[in-house]
Amino acid sequence: MCPFCDEAEESVEHLFTACVVVVRVWTAFSVWCNISPLILFDFKDILEIHKFIKRSKKEEKIIHGLAMIASWCIWKERNEVVFSQKRCNPQDIIGEMKSRGFAWMKNRASCKYISWTEWCKYPLYML
Ligand SMILES: [Zn+2]
Numbered sequence: 001m002c003p004f005c006d007e008a009e010e011s012v013e014h015l016f017t018a019c020v021v022v023v024r025v026w027t028a029f030s031v032w033c034n035i036s037p038l039i040l041f042d043f044k045d046i047l048e049i050h051k052f053i054k055r056s057k058k059e060e061k062i063i064h065g066l067a068m069i070a071s072w073c074i075w076k077e078r079n080e081v082v083f084s085q086k087r088c089n090p091q092d093i094i095g096e097m098k099s100r101g102f103a104w105m106k107n108r109a110s111c112k113y114i115s116w117t118e119w120c121k122y123p124l125y126m127l
Pocket residue numbers: 002003004005006007008014015018019020021
């Protein structure tokens with residue numbers, strides 16, 4: 001069973017796109033990035049999120065990177081629930097997505113001086 005909701009059989013599709021917990025994460029993701037609500041059916045859709053939005057190449061690149069980071073955070077939370085008996089919390093996934101995304105962007109030469117406060121409001125503010 002899914003370690004997040006315990007209501008469906010665990011599968012890649014359920015864990016990353018359909019679970020009630022990750023739907024909350026993707027909703028927060030789309031609000032944060034100011035993009036249309038995401039309709040995801042399988043993991044391939046996550047890999048192609050940036051193709052569904054009509055933005056500049058640079059914005060698409062950041063959104064794609066953040067989708068990869070979000071997926072990593074979902075997988076990490078899943079493993080902590082399964083192996084460390086952590087209590088699942090979508091807010092933890094969202095918080096980690098923002099902080100790991102910030103570290104990723106801040107280590108790029110063109111974004112060395114980005115602000116954590118502004119980043120938390122909108123991750124494309126510096127463009
Ligand atoms: Zn679930």
